[in-house]
Amino acid sequence: MEGATVVIIVEALIVGLAVGAILGLVGAGGAVLAVPAFLYLFDFTALQATTASLAVVAVAAAFGAIPRMRLGQVRFRQALLFWILGVAGTLAGTRIAPHIPETALIAGFALVMVGAAFAMWRKGSGPEPVGTRETSLWLTVVVASGVGLLTGIFGVGGGFLIVPALVLVFGFPFGVAAGTSLVIVALNSVTALVFRADTWHDIPWQLPLVVIVGGLIGSVIASRANLAVSQRLLERAFAGLLVLLAVWMVVEALLLGPQ
DSSP: OHHHHHHHHHHHHHHHHHHHHHHHHHSOOSHHHHHHHHHHTSOOOHHHHHHHHHHHHHHHHHHHHHHHHHTTOOOHHHHHHHHHHHHHHHHHHHHHGGGSOHHHHHHHHHHHHHHHHHHHHHHHHSOOOOSOOOOOHHHHHHHHHHHHHHHHHHOOOOHHHHHHHHHHHSOOOHHHHHHHHHHHHHHHHHHHHHHTGGGGGGSOTHHHHHHHHHHHHHHHHHHHHGGGSOHHHHHHHHHHHHHHHHHHHHHHHHTSOOO
């Protein structure tokens, strides 16, 4: 029994390190690793997994943003604007999520992962932007609301959409987009977690807390090391991983039945 407990703790730490590293390196993608881990490694329900993921991603993103701030890679005005405009979508998503069947929630999350992979791949294929550009308020509202909705329903911070949006909408360089995304992801995740307060009592918080510890370590280390790693190579590799995970989740949910 003790041996099994040690194995679970080690697994949770490894998951946390991976989640934190992904967030620290690309400013996105923590939840799309955390949710499948909670579902298939730790036997959480879909609602438990997406809620626990919010807590993990919120803390890891917040701590991962600290080294980016020191590098001048965070734009707080745009981060706060994205968060404020997305609050309504986040609230709507948290109210919708409990009414979605388990299999549909898992399949929908897999589709979100494919969309994330497509966005990451396209971002890695484009030229590096220089400077920032003015953008229309309505476009910012649409993107921020959409990210908020996904955050509320699927327990994702939305970084995989925020990073490309900051590049395409504001013209941010990739490093600045990733740093600003971490702040938005942290704010979005905390907001959605608060909106899901009525589900907290259903979650065995011991495991998410261990994952959070790993996430803190991974995000800080990765954020410090991000300048030494090819950002576009990471994005391409991450996109491929997302597609593989999405296919596996759909097969697991539709053919083998929910866990």
